[in-house]
Amino acid sequence: MKSITVQQPQQMVIENRPLPEPAPEEVRVKVKLAGICGSDSHIFHGHNPFAKYPRVIGHEFFGVIDAVGEGVTTSRIGERVSVDPVISCGHCYPCSVGKPNVCAALVVLGVHRDGGFSEYAVVPAKNAHRIPDEVPDESAVMVEPFTIAANVTAQVQPREEDIALIFGAGPMGLTTLQALKGVYGVKRVIVADRIAERLEMAKHCGADHIVDNGKAPLSAWFERAQIKPTLIIDAACHPSILQEAIALASPAARIVIMGFSSEPSQVVQQGITGKELSIFSSRLNANKFPVVIKWLQEKRIAPEKLITHRFPYQQVGEAMTVFEKDQKSCCKVLLKFSE
Ligand SMILES: [Zn+2]
Ligand SMILES: [Zn+2]
Incomplete structure (x- = not known):
């Protein structure tokens, strides 16, 4: 072979x-x-x-x-x-x-x-x-990437009222976006990226707002919108994002990191405890294949x-x-x- x-x-x-x-x-x-x-x-x-x-x-x-x-x-x-x-x-x-x-x-x-x-x-x-017969081959090969999203969402239990912010419109960001919209019915999902074409893809995958954070800081966008994210997912995985997420977050928000960088992230503890933020990390998937196969059967993604x-x-x-x-x-x- x-x-x-x-x-x-x-x-x-x-x-x-x-x-x-x-x-x-x-x-x-x-x-x-x-x-x-x-x-x-x-x-x-x-x-x-x-x-x-x-x-x-x-x-x-x-x-x-x-x-x-x-x-x-x-x-x-x-x-x-x-x-x-x-x-x-x-x-x-x-x-x-x-x-x-x-x-x-x-x-x-x-x-x-x-x-x-x-x-x-x-x-x-x-x-x-x-894989059930009704799920086509090209969807079946996508189960694993969606288990990344299933692992994230199982930890943070998104709610419809959440204001979700996703950093990064690559495969991890877009699978998470589809899960937030299609499975959990989150009403407002904002996706930030620096590549216009990727942001267009996020729009196509159901993002309610797309923001080019290469052009202007995200904080300006949120100030203008007069909202604060209650759920933040770092799917861009840069060490600097954690502190930015801490600063942007609503009190009591949940933040999920997936980065694997060995570079240190500088964070200000007061920003975390002052708002009693919950910080989660997510790696691979914990028994999420059956979950995603069900999502596919139900055409939620x-x-x-x-x-x-x-x-x-x-x-x-x-x-x-x-x-x-x-x-x-x-x-x-x-x-x-x-x-
Ligand atoms: Zn992978
Ligand atoms: Zn073991």
């Missing part, structure tokens, strides 16, 4: 690998579609501290089960599945409090273990979630609005370049591995 492997930072190849056999409690997935994510690009360039090389990258993928290991019913062969990349031990402290995404022995497919940019991938059977490019996997180099360089027109890039 062919697999897309990062041999070492900056060196990505399509190589021949032996067809893997599923171990006990595993299934083998014949991959149909996979999505490129920022973390794939980080591993490619050597910017992910957790990645070990060589590595088959890719943690957003969808396909069909074509073989099962011992202990898995053969009736699963032929099942259409999306794969949760989070593999956890099930018994450590974080697992015991419902946070397998930060398991003490966390393994992420495509990061710590070979992932989905491959014609076939073996994965734990319980990570392969059945529209993943097709985020897909801007499709490439056969043989053109992964070109696909990665578009993803990294073309921030204006590019949101989600899909790779096709089989029909």
